Amino acid sequence: MNPTTNPLLDFSGLPRFDAIRPEHVTPAVDALLADARRAIETIATNPAPPTWGTVVEPLAESLDRLDRAWGAVRHLNAVVNTQELRDAHNANLPKIVAFHADLGQDLRMYDKYRALRAQPAFATLDAARKTLVDNELRDFKLSGAELGEAGKARFKAVQEALADLSTQFEEHLLDATNAWAHYVEDAAELAGVPDDVLAEARAAAQADGRTGYKLTLRMPSFLPVMDYAHNRDLRRLVHEAYSTRASDLSAHPEWDNAPLITRILELRREAAQLLGYGNYAQVSLVPKMAGSPAEVIAFLRDLARRAKPFAERDFAELAAFARDELGLAELMPWDVAYAAEQLKAKRYFYNEQEVRQYFPEDQVLAGLFRVVETIYAVNIREGRTAVWHPSVRFFHIHDRNDALVGEFYFDLYAREGKQGGAWMDDAINRRSVRGGIQHPVAYLTCNLSAPVGDRPATFTHDEVITIFHEFGHGLHQLLTRVDVAGVSGIQGVEWDAIELPSQFMENFCWEWDVLRHMTRHVDTGAPLPRELFDKMLAAKNFLSGMWTVRQLEMGLFDMLLHDQFDPAGMAAWPTPLSLLAAVRAEVAVVPRAPYDRFMESFAHVFAGGYAAGYYSYKWAEVLSADAFSLFEEEGVLSPAAGARFRDEVLARGGSRPALESFVAFRGRPPQLDALLRHNGMVAIQ
Numbered sequence: 001m002n003p004t005t006n007p008l009l010d011f012s013g014l015p016r017f018d019a020i021r022p023e024h025v026t027p028a029v030d031a032l033l034a035d036a037r038r039a040i041e042t043i044a045t046n047p048a049p050p051t052w053g054t055v056v057e058p059l060a061e062s063l064d065r066l067d068r069a070w071g072a073v074r075h076l077n078a079v080v081n082t083q084e085l086r087d088a089h090n091a092n093l094p095k096i097v098a099f100h101a102d103l104g105q106d107l108r109m110y111d112k113y114r115a116l117r118a119q120p121a122f123a124t125l126d127a128a129r130k131t132l133v134d135n136e137l138r139d140f141k142l143s144g145a146e147l148g149e150a151g152k153a154r155f156k157a158v159q160e161a162l163a164d165l166s167t168q169f170e171e172h173l174l175d176a177t178n179a180w181a182h183y184v185e186d187a188a189e190l191a192g193v194p195d196d197v198l199a200e201a202r203a204a205a206q207a208d209g210r211t212g213y214k215l216t217l218r219m220p221s222f223l224p225v226m227d228y229a230h231n232r233d234l235r236r237l238v239h240e241a242y243s244t245r246a247s248d249l250s251a252h253p254e255w256d257n258a259p260l261i262t263r264i265l266e267l268r269r270e271a272a273q274l275l276g277y278g279n280y281a282q283v284s285l286v287p288k289m290a291g292s293p294a295e296v297i298a299f300l301r302d303l304a305r306r307a308k309p310f311a312e313r314d315f316a317e318l319a320a321f322a323r324d325e326l327g328l329a330e331l332m333p334w335d336v337a338y339a340a341e342q343l344k345a346k347r348y349f350y351n352e353q354e355v356r357q358y359f360p361e362d363q364v365l366a367g368l369f370r371v372v373e374t375i376y377a378v379n380i381r382e383g384r385t386a387v388w389h390p391s392v393r394f395f396h397i398h399d400r401n402d403a404l405v406g407e408f409y410f411d412l413y414a415r416e417g418k419q420g421g422a423w424m425d426d427a428i429n430r431r432s433v434r435g436g437i438q439h440p441v442a443y444l445t446c447n448l449s450a451p452v453g454d455r456p457a458t459f460t461h462d463e464v465i466t467i468f469h470e471f472g473h474g475l476h477q478l479l480t481r482v483d484v485a486g487v488s489g490i491q492g493v494e495w496d497a498i499e500l501p502s503q504f505m506e507n508f509c510w511e512w513d514v515l516r517h518m519t520r521h522v523d524t525g526a527p528l529p530r531e532l533f534d535k536m537l538a539a540k541n542f543l544s545g546m547w548t549v550r551q552l553e554m555g556l557f558d559m560l561l562h563d564q565f566d567p568a569g570m571a572a573w574p575t576p577l578s579l580l581a582a583v584r585a586e587v588a589v590v591p592r593a594p595y596d597r598f599m600e601s602f603a604h605v606f607a608g609g610y611a612a613g614y615y616s617y618k619w620a621e622v623l624s625a626d627a628f629s630l631f632e633e634e635g636v637l638s639p640a641a642g643a644r645f646r647d648e649v650l651a652r653g654g655s656r657p658a659l660e661s662f663v664a665f666r667g668r669p670p671q672l673d674a675l676l677r678h679n680g681m682v683a684i685q
C-alpha cells in the first residue's frame, strides 16, 4: 500500500481531491490505524526514560497522518455525499472511534506522559509543549485512565449507556416531530403564510394522496406558520403540538423523554463521581475557560439582571402593539413570534431582496480580504489546486515578506449532496516537521445561493455575516504561529472560547466604513445607500432583550441542572421541570403555555455536546464584543489593534489559556459593557 496506488496515503502536499475514490477509504484507514497502533506499541514498550522525541513526536506523527486522511474523507462525505462515499465513511467511523477510546484509556501511554511531566527536563520545554503534555494528562484522566479495573469497566458501561440514552432521546424527538401532521382544506385558513411555503404544503398533501395543505412540525413548515399565519387558532394548535413533542402530553407517551432525562442526569453524576468530582458540571468545565459552575451561574445571573429591564420593555411594547393594532387583548405564547414579525415589518420595512443586490460575491470577498489584509498585515491571493467540485475556490495567505502562512478552500454554494449549514474544518494543522513547518490549511464551507445564468452570486446581509463568521474560525486555524500539533490553530482551544474569533469578525459587517467598500449594486454599480444601511442597523437589535433572556434561561437551567439539582430527589426542586419553572420565574419575561414541555426537546443538552455548556454562546459573545471594542476605540481597521489581536489571540491557538490570551490582548479581563452596547442594551430609565 503506497501513495501511488492510494492517494489518501499521499501526505506530500494538499489532499488529492481529483484522485480520491470511495474504494480508497477502507485500505487507507486500515493501514493508518495499523501504523498508529504499531507506533503506540513501540512507544509504550520502550524501556528508556520517555522524552519529547520518543513519546510525543512519534505519536503526533501517526495521529497527524490519520487526521489528514480521515479529515479528507469526512470532508468529502459532508460536501459531495454519494451512497458509496457514505458507506465507506460509515464502515470506517467505528474503527476510528474505537481507536481513540482505546488510546484514551491506555494506562501505559498515560504513564509515559506522567513520567515526562515528572522529569526535570519538563521545565525546559516551551509553553506550548508544556500545555500539550498537561492537556494529554487531563484527557487521559477524563477518559478514565486512572481508574482501577472495576472502575474502568463501570465507567465504560456508563459512557455506553449515556450514548444509548442520547440516541433514544434524539430518536423520540425525531419520531414525535415526524408523526404529527395537520391537513387544511381551505387556503383562507392559512392567510399570511408565504406562497412558497403554501406550495410546499400543497405538494406534501398531494404526496399523501390528499387535497389541500399539509402542515408539519419540521422547521420549514412550523416557523412560517408561527411567524405569519393570521389564524390564531391555527397557531395555537401548531404551537401546542410542537411544544409537547416527546413528552407526557403528546399523542405518543411511549416517546416521553422525561424518564430519559432523569436517567441521563443520574448517570452523568455517577460518571463524574467515578472520576472524583462532585457533579457533572465540574467535569464539564475542566477543559473549558470558565473556572467553576459558581462562576458561570454568577455570570448568567449578572447578565440576566442587566438584560431583564430591556426584555420587559420589549415585551411590553410588543404586547401594546398586539393589543392596539392586531386586536390581541392578551399576548399569548402562540402570538409572540407572529406579533414580532408584524411589528418588525411595520417598523423597519425594507426588502431583503433589495439589500442582496448590493452584495455580489466578488465584491464581498474583496471586502472581507481587504479587512483581513489591512488589520493582520497579510496578502490573500487566489490559486489553483485539485478540488472536489468545480465551484470551489482556493486561496493562499502570505505575510508581507511573501512567506507562505496558510491556505484555504472556499466552498460557498448550496448543492445536492452537500450537508446544510456553514462551518470551518481543519484540513492540515500547523506543526514543525523534519526540514521545516507544515503549513495550516482550512476548509471554509457555506450553503449560499449559487449564481444563476451569467449573473454573479449575490448574498443577503445575513449570508455575508456567515461568511465573515466562518472566516474568523479560519483565521484562528491559519494565522497560528504555534508549531506543536495538538495546540496549534484551533486545536486545544477551550470550547467556550472557540467562538471568540468568529463572532469577532461578524462585527465588521455592521461598520459603515467597511460595508460601503463591500457593496456594489449588481446592475447599477452603486454602493449601498446610507439610508438603507440605517434601517438594517435599526432592525439589528429588534427585541434583543427578549432573545437574550431566553438564551440565559436555557443556559442557567442547564448549569443548575448539572451543578445543583439532585436526581436522587430534593425538596426545592423535586423534578427537572420544577427547576425549569423556578429559572423562568427568575429570568423569563414571555409567559409559557401551561402545556409547555420545551425541556423534553432540549437536544443540545440531553443529546448533543452542550451539557453544562450551553452558557458558551453568551460567554464567547462577551469576549468577542469586548475584543472588538478595542477596534472601536482605536479605529475599526487599526493595524496596531489587529497586530495585537493576531499576536495575542489568533497566533496562540490552544498553547495557553484563552483568558490569558484575552488579557494580554485587551490589557484587562473581559467586561460585559460592549456586549450590552452592541445589543442596544444601554442604560434606560
Ligand SMILES: [Zn+2]
Binding pocket: 469, 473, 499, 502
Ligand atoms: Zn462558529
